[in-house]
Amino acid sequence: MLLLKGFEVEIYTGTTQGDIVGVSDKIVAALDGFTQEPDSRNVEYITAPLYKYKQLLFELVRPRLELRKYLKRIGNYTLVPGSTLSLGNSESFYRSDPSNSYHTYIEQTYGTNVVTTSIHINIGISDPELLMRAYRLIRVEAPLYLALSASSPFLDGCVTGYHSTRWKIFPKTPNNVPLFESHAHYIKWTEDQLADGTMQNVRHLWISVRPNGNCRPYNLNRLELRICDLIVDPIALLAVTALLEARLWQLIDDPSLDPLERSIFSTATRSEDLLAITSANEATVSCQSLDAELRHWQDGRKIFARNWIEEIYQEVWLIAKKKGFSFFLSPIQKILREGNEAQRWLKMHKQGLDSRSIVIQAIQNMVQQEIELEERYCQLKPALTR
Known part of the structure; x- marks a missing residue:
């Protein structure tokens, strides 16, 4: 049995020329399964939790196909890759629901720094103490997943100097979030934040x-x-998800992988030291992604993100193979070899393409990939529904 997995997918809508246009109010009114973000230029859908990767693949694509067909009906609209407003208009906030007081707070407090898109990967863990242990491990290794996924090197048509401009500008809040030592610690801390208004x-x-x-x-x-x-x-x-799941299975088999137990840092300041390293690693990865030089949480040694991911990949490969999902893990090697989307876009930019041409090409590639996956879905649908 595998762990349950599901996704929250935030994505921009816009024109085939890459300009991002807000139509989330129309989408949510017309289609089931889609929800609004505070700014109307992106929209979210959530997949149901599933165990099998093959089923997850088509649950990821099916809402996009439905959304894309709807966008064609209402105008020359499409889905736009990237996690920031790559081609412009980051100065204005376009409210999706002016009557929502929480949205008002977000707009007034953070402005368009929150008008980004992302993938949230949810992995089912019902034991609260195991969940806290998983939280601690993945918190200190989260920069590695950003390194694999970075896709926002442009903002307002310009190269920003970051591979993940989104993570650079997105407000992390509250300012100081601990490595929760237990479920009780998490409960008490959350209650305190709500009482204090942070x-x-x-x-x-x-x-x-x-x-x-x-x-x-x-x-x-x-x-x-x-x-x-x-x-x-x-x-x-799915490859990034498979790496995450395999790492969690490794932790389940070996609870001592908990950073609060295995790190060489002083017990008295271990949590603070780990968070300081992690924060620095996140900042470095947002700038250089797979090429970032990081500090390892276990012993403080310097290591490139690409090499750290390769180390974990080798550690968990056999686990994924025994669990039956190594096929979905293996594309990690392609990302390490060819780079993430931000790196590929920046390579094209260095070769002379402007940001608009790159985004237009990415839109076309996304459409072609969905066409191919839709054909596969039609062929495999009887097996998937059994």
Whole structure:
């Protein structure tokens, strides 16, 4: 049995020329399964939790196909890859629901720094103490998942100097979120934040990874990885998910992989030292992604993100093979070899293409990939529904 997995997919809508246009109010009114973000230029859909990767693949693509068909009906609109407003208009906020007081708070507090897109990967873990242990491990390794997924090197038509401009500008809040030592610690800390007003509600915890559930912070059932930029290639997304799941199975088999137990840093300051390293690693990865030189949480040694991911890949490969999902893990090697989307876009830019031409090409590639996956879906649908 595998762990349950599901995705929250935020994606921009716009023209075939790459200009992002807000139509989320129309989408939500016309289609089931889509929800609004505070700004109307992106929209979200959530996949049901599933165990099998092959089923997840088509649950990722099916809503996009439905959304794309609807966008064609209402105008010359399409889905736009990337995790920032690549081609412009980051100065204005376009409210999707002017009557929503929480949206008002977000706009007034953070402005368009929150008008980004991303992938949230949810992995089912019902034991609250195991979930806290998983949170601690993935929190210190979250920069590696950002390195694999970075897809936002442009903002307002310009090269920003970052591979993940989204993670550079996105507000992390509250400012200091601990490596929760237990479920009780998480509950007490959350209650204190709500009482102090540093969190507006239980959802207002915007960090790289967080415990999640239907009644936070009390009833929890999943780990939510929030750091990833939008990964429009479903095969690549499943590979990143497979790496995460395999790492969690490794932790389940070996609880001593917990950073609070295995790190060489002083016990008295271990949590603070780990968070300082992690924060620095996140900042470096947002700039250089796979080429970033990081510090390893276990022993403090310097290591490139690409090499660290390769180390973990080799450690978990046999686990994935025994569990039956190594096929979906293997595309990690392609990302390490060819680069993430931000690196590929920047390579094209160095070769002379402007940001608009690159985004237009990415839109066309996304359409072609979906056509191919739709054909496969039609062929495999009888087997998937059994």
